[in-house]
Every structure is written in structure tokens, then in C-alpha cells.
Amino acid sequence: MLNNESNKKGWWVYKYIFVVVVSTLIFLLLLSKLHLFTDTLSKKSRVIYFVFLSLSIIIADKYPIDYFPQKENRAEVTLSLSLNLAVAFIFTPSYAIIFTIITNIAAELFVRGKEFSRKWIKVLFNTAYLSIVIGTTSVIFHKFYNLNLSFISMHNILVLSIAGITYILIESFILFGLLSYINNEPFWKYWWKNIKAAQLDLLTLFPLGYLLIYLYLTNFWISVLLIPLFVAIYFASKEKIEIIQQTEKTLYVLAKIEDDKTPDTRRHSERVANLVEKLCEVAYSSKISEDEKDIIVKSARLHDIGKIAISDKILEKKGDLTDDEWNQIRSHPEKGKEIVENLRTFGDGPEIILHHHEKWDGSGYPDGLKEEEIPLGSRIICVADSFDAMISKRPYKQQKSIEDALEEIHTDKEKKKKEKEKGEQQFDPYAADAFYDMVNEMLKDKSITKNSEEWEKYFPKDAIIHTPKTKNKTEK
Numbered sequence: 001m002l003n004n005e006s007n008k009k010g011w012w013v014y015k016y017i018f019v020v021v022v023s024t025l026i027f028l029l030l031l032s033k034l035h036l037f038t039d040t041l042s043k044k045s046r047v048i049y050f051v052f053l054s055l056s057i058i059i060a061d062k063y064p065i066d067y068f069p070q071k072e073n074r075a076e077v078t079l080s081l082s083l084n085l086a087v088a089f090i091f092t093p094s095y096a097i098i099f100t101i102i103t104n105i106a107a108e109l110f111v112r113g114k115e116f117s118r119k120w121i122k123v124l125f126n127t128a129y130l131s132i133v134i135g136t137t138s139v140i141f142h143k144f145y146n147l148n149l150s151f152i153s154m155h156n157i158l159v160l161s162i163a164g165i166t167y168i169l170i171e172s173f174i175l176f177g178l179l180s181y182i183n184n185e186p187f188w189k190y191w192w193k194n195i196k197a198a199q200l201d202l203l204t205l206f207p208l209g210y211l212l213i214y215l216y217l218t219n220f221w222i223s224v225l226l227i228p229l230f231v232a233i234y235f236a237s238k239e240k241i242e243i244i245q246q247t248e249k250t251l252y253v254l255a256k257i258e259d260d261k262t263p264d265t266r267r268h269s270e271r272v273a274n275l276v277e278k279l280c281e282v283a284y285s286s287k288i289s290e291d292e293k294d295i296i297v298k299s300a301r302l303h304d305i306g307k308i309a310i311s312d313k314i315l316e317k318k319g320d321l322t323d324d325e326w327n328q329i330r331s332h333p334e335k336g337k338e339i340v341e342n343l344r345t346f347g348d349g350p351e352i353i354l355h356h357h358e359k360w361d362g363s364g365y366p367d368g369l370k371e372e373e374i375p376l377g378s379r380i381i382c383v384a385d386s387f388d389a390m391i392s393k394r395p396y397k398q399q400k401s402i403e404d405a406l407e408e409i410h411t412d413k414e415k416k417k418k419e420k421e422k423g424e425q426q427f428d429p430y431a432a433d434a435f436y437d438m439v440n441e442m443l444k445d446k447s448i449t450k451n452s453e454e455w456e457k458y459f460p461k462d463a464i465i466h467t468p469k470t471k472n473k474t475e476k
């Protein structure tokens with residue numbers, strides 16, 4: 001279900017929602033005009049099923065399985081999917097739609113409470129698209145399911161499968177059509193990623209839905225016995241997601257411990273991640289999706305985690321390093337990649353971490369990639385990482401002021417042009433320019449004053465700054 005504020009993309013979203021709502025009304029009108037279907041339920045049992053199923057759906061919606069917690073505009077999977085399949089089968093299409101409208105509004109009221117009135121447009125959209133999904137599935141059941149044949153006859157198995165596939169296709173097309181647009185991602189990529197993430201749950205929820213239908217055809221009240229099974233599935237799925245989140249958190253703690261080992265690198269990865277996040281927001285919002293941004297920020301937090309595999313003696317050595325020691329230090333991107341690559345939710349993160357020391361001109365490591373061969377996330381992290389290293393105290397080099405570090409980043413691309421100077425070009429020119437502008441803007445921001453909490457999110461406590469001088473674009 002659509003789960004959060006969706007109006008940031010303006011009218012397109014409203015138009016989309018409008019079309020879905022109008023389609024639902026037309027669909028409902030068509031169904032009420034065509035009296036094709038017979039309702040096998042008595043009035044009394046219709047009321048009983050209505051109450052039983054709607055209560056179950058409301059409770060299921062209250063406890064969804066959230067694959068991407070803390071993120072906006074996400075799809076959730078709830079056990080109500082199984083119940084909806086049963087609704088589509090038990091009630092005729094018109095009743096199924098009326099049931100969906102009433103139950104969904106009641107569930108949204110119950111789940112959202114006071115927020116309901118603020119999010120009415122979302123409730124309208126969720127109710128409308130679910131009505132289309134359940135109504136269409138119900139049409140397939142009622143038109144083609146043969147009550148005279150066994151539940152497991154070839155004909156009925158085919159009907160049940162087609163209805164299930166139709167359910168998931170229509171739901172995902174309508175819902176992901178909107179969400180992929182809001183999240184700035186190509187439709188098919190978004191669709192495939194979400195279906196893949198939910199595949200295990202879909203494989204469990206659909207058979208459960210069919211089981212409910214089977215029980216309805218034999219003795220529906222046995223369904224009550226399924227409640228413990230529903231509860232078990234809910235907790236198992238929740239547990240699985242919590243394990244993934246806890247693993248991620250453990251890695252962040254490890255990265256922080258590694259940074260905090262020496263005062264010079266204290267909070268380094270945290271600052272790099274904050275700068276990277278800000279840069280993605282100000283300079284890449286139309287170029288990358290929300291998910292890509294999340295992966296890049298996560299990678300920034302873990303970019304140096306591979307250093308835990310390197311001896312502290314080498315990392316803290318004040319004199320010159322031997323070739324072997326350099327090689328060990330230079331292996332940290334590969335070690336970092338190995339550490340994070342088992343995390344299923346980390347996407348391209350391992351590749352981004354592996355290449356965060358590549359340089360635009362191809363002179364970096366480990367693979368000597370150049371220009372756009374280097375993953376975008378690595379190029380973004382490289383600028384913030386180098387900036388933080390330049391303005392931090394380190395035993396092997398002189399600390400630069402923020403202005404000097406910015407100037408170095410800004411003139412980086414000039415180096416290659418002047419062939420006589422043997423300077424290398426380290427940074428992606430777009431990332432470097434955007435970073436230069438962003439930090440200059442931050443320095444003008446009165447809420448980011450030195451020694452403030454906000455300052456320490458982005459800059460080391462003891463960073464040197466030549467205030468009040470600030471550069472503007474014409475000075476570049």
C-alpha cells in the first residue's frame with residue numbers, strides 16, 4: 001500500500017490518483033449494470049463473513065511487514081493480501097468492491113487515527129486501486145470457477161492461478177506506477193526490485209489465500225484455526241527484517257569503532273556520510289533515485305570498514321610506510337567490499353566501497369578505473385572523503401584550511417588541462433563543482449557555526465576556517 005506523503009511531485013500524482021479513482025467508479029457502475037453473477041451466500045452468512053473478514057483485514061493492516069522502515073513512499077506487504085483473495089472469491093464482484101471500500105476506509109481510520117483527515121488523498125487512492133484489483137480478481141473467479149468441479153481439478157487450479165497472477169499484476173502496476181515516479185526510478189526496475197524483495201511473502205500469502213477459499217468451500221469456520229498460523233507468519237517475517245537491520249547497525253558500529261581508534265579519524269565516516277547525503281540532495285536529486293541515494297550514503301558510512309582488517313601499527317605509523325605496508329593499506333577497499341557483500345539489502349554498495357579510491361584520470365586503486373567507469377557513488381564519496389582528510393589533522397601531512405581544501409577540489413579539473421604540470425585529476429568534475437558550491441553555501445549558513453552540533457555533523461571540531469571570507473561563484 002502507498003504509505004506516505006505523495007504530493008511532492010505535484011499535479012502528475014493527483015492526475016494519476018484521479019484516473020484510478022474514476023476507473024474504479026466506472027468499473028463499479030459497469031458491474032452493477034451487468035447482472036452476470038449469482039451470489040450463493042445467504043444474507044446471514046454474508047453478514048458473518050463480512051464481519052469476520054473485515055476485522056481480520058483491519059488487524060492485518062495495523063501490523064504490516066515493512067521492508068524499508070524509516071523510508072517514505074514505500075510498498076508494504078500485509079497479510080490482508082490472503083484475506084483479499086478470499087473476499088474476491090466469497091463475494092460477487094460488486095459486493096467485493098463495496099466490502100473493500102468500507103473495510104479499507106475503516107482500516108485506514110483505525111491505523112492512521114488522527115492523521116486520517118490529513119492523508120485522505122492517500123486513503124482515496126489506496127481504496128480505489130484495491131477496489132479495481134479485488135473487483136477484477138472477483139470477476140475472474142465468478143466467471144470461470146466451476147463449483148461443480150473439485151477445488152483441485154485442472155480447470156479450477158488454472159482459474160485460481162490466473163486470478164492470483166492478475167491480482168498481483170494489476171496491484172503492482174497501479175501502485176508501482178505511482179511509487180516509481182515519486183521515487184524517481186524507472187518503472188520496470190522499481191517493479192522488479194519490489195517484487196523480488198517481497199517474493200517469499202507472496203509465495204506464502206497466496207497459498208494462504210487459496211487455503212481460505214478452500215475452507216470457505218468446505219467449512220469456513222475452520223479458518224479460525226488459521227489465526228495462529230497468520231500470527232506465526234507475521235512474526236517470522238518481522239524477525240527476518242529485523243535481523244537484516246541489526247546486521248547493518250552492527251556494521252555501522254564497527255566502522256565507528258575503527259574511526260574512533262585514533263583521534264585524527266574520529267567520526268570521519270559519519271562526516272563523510274553526512275556530506276555525501278547533503279551533496280546527493282542538492283546536486284543529484286534529479287539524477288539518482290531515493291534508493292540509489294540511500295545505498296550511496298550507507299556506503300559512505302562504511303567506506304573505510306575494510307581498515308578493521310589492517311594492523312593498527314600500520315594505520316597509526318607516523319614515519320614512512322614500506323611498500324608492503326602501503327599495499328596493506330591499499331587493500332582496505334577490497335576488504336570493505338568483502339565485509340558488506342553478504343548484505344542482501346546493500347545493492348551496489350560493495351562495488352561503491354571497492355572503488356572509493358579510484359581517480360577520475362585512472363591513476364587510483366584498486367582497478368585503475370577512469371571517468372565514468374567508476375561507479376557514481378564512489379565518485380561522490382571520493383570528493384567528500386578527500387575533503388575530510390584534507391581538513392583533518394593527520395600525522396603524515398599538514399592540515400589544510402577549509403578554504404584551501406575547497407580550492408584544491410575546485411581546481412582539480414584544471415590540472416589535466418595544464419599538461420606541463422604533472423598534476424593528476426582526482427575528482428569527477430561535476431561532483432567536485434557541486435561539492436565546492438555546497439560547502440560554500442554551508443559556510444554562509446548561520447546555523448552551521450563552528451563548535452555547534454550542526455558543524456560537527458559535517459566538519460572536524462578543530463577544522464581551520466578563515467572566516468569571514470566566503471567565496472562566491474564569480475570568484476571561481
Ligand SMILES: [Fe+2]
Nearest residue numbers: 303304356357
Ligand atoms: Fe578509504
Ligand SMILES: [Fe+2]
Nearest residue numbers: 268303304385
Ligand atoms: Fe575515508
